[in-house]
Amino acid sequence: MTTTDADSSGERAGRPEPIRAVPVRHPGRWVAAGIIVVLLAQLVNWAVTNPALKWNVVGKYLFNSSILQGVQRTIMLTIIAMVMGIVLGILLAVMRLSANPIVSGAAWVYIWLFRGTPVIVQLVFWYSIPAVLQSISLGIPFGPGWLITDDPKTIITQLVAVCLGLGLNEAAYMAEIARGGILSVDEGQVEAASALGMPRLLTMRRIVLPQAMRVIIPPTGNETISMLKTSSLASVIGYAELFYTSEIIAARTFQVIPLLIVASIWYLFMTSILTVGQYYVERRFSRGSSRNLPLTPLQKLRRLVRPAGAAA
């Protein structure tokens, strides 16, 4: 012990004793946990012992080559539609905020049209459009043009129709998300850039969009997960992605429920991976805005195994 000056000696004399108290009991939590465990056990028991679910059939088709191809196509559709949606969506958002009333009006009409009609209608529409087109050509409006094809069906295939349907619809939603992000950026940022003599589009690209991303990214993750499932609507025009493939097999083998389980397992697997990815992307983009980053699941697990304080 060293001597301290008279003023503070009273406070510094020793640390206060740590509190030892009886913790509050939570009987309600135990009751709730008990009920849930019983219900869960019943469900598992039903699923395992019910012969109608035919888990052997599920196992047989889970890695079937057609199913795997369907999975691959579902992933491809999701990527194409989201890339189309994001690029076109940001373009539409910038147009929507343009000072030119015709440009912003056009973006408004696009969003109104594509958000206002069901995506399944749009899919069927794009697939059916060759019926009302005699030819597709490129050229001067109302002037001469170069014929690309006189059989539009060769260009608007099933895949193209699906991509158009999903991508153009997604663009309308992404446009609103991107617009919200752009509007969330402080006006002072644009002013500062203007005062430096930066033109409008450069300001948008260098100053506004990078800051809008933090607001745009989380809902984009949701949209991607949603798109993965929405892509199953491609089945209505007979494009063989995961859901339609499992339908075809089910129709042939009459194993409807087992094949729906197969498709569901794959959808769950893919959305789980996207959820984890989304978590890390969001965590990365929240840097600088919050002082303490939330723990990653791995860190939480470590905390659980080795209680706080024990680990470094």
Next chain:
Amino acid sequence: MSPAGVPMVQAQSVQKSFGRLEVLKGIDLEVAPRDVFCLVGPSGSGKSTFLRCINHLEKIDGGRLSVDGELVGYRQKGDKLYELRDREVCQKRQEIGMVFQSFNLFPHMTALANVMEAPCRVRGEAKATVRDRAHKLLDRVGLSEKADNYPAQLSGGQQQRVAIARALAMEPKLMLFDEPTSALDPELVGEVLDVMRGLAEDGMTMIVVTHEMGFAREVGDALVFMDEGVVVEAGHPRDVITNPQHDRTKAFLSKVL
């Protein structure tokens, strides 16, 4: 005003309204080159609006406003006025630096990148030369060690000094300060004013909207007191502050001094 040459800023009955609200009711003033020109007045008096008109962040509705002999926002041919294109407006803004009350640094860029952005992207200068200049400017505002820090890691005073360096990077002939110290903690005001004092000593033409009467008296070459969109009183800062003529000026000064 200085007998030789054109004034840096000349305003002739400048008028500006927001909707029905007339914010500037005919402002007449002249700012001589190399002067530190202080604009003071109660909030809502139109001083910030006037400042923003000078680099065309706001469009004026009437009168004439010119910088270095050229009209702001318009070109005159004969007796007809032509609005300038966006590109031409941008070109003119490059010659006028502006510092904001709320700093408005780009939060996703380091201090150095903030300073380098406009010279590189707007004027297309070579990165290496801009980097040298940016380092020198950060050194001049006393922040050479914070070059790689992001704005969120800097204090308010440091952010404002980076903002001044960012404006200087475009080598402006005129600097506008819109209440540069109003958002700062009192103990951080001095470091920003010191940088501004240094600029004034180097002969930069500056228009400063401020409530810092001490700074105005010590550094200012001219002072204008504005209230309700008109110039109430103008003169040398020492004279206006120590011996105000109008009641409104007296009332205002008694509150801020």
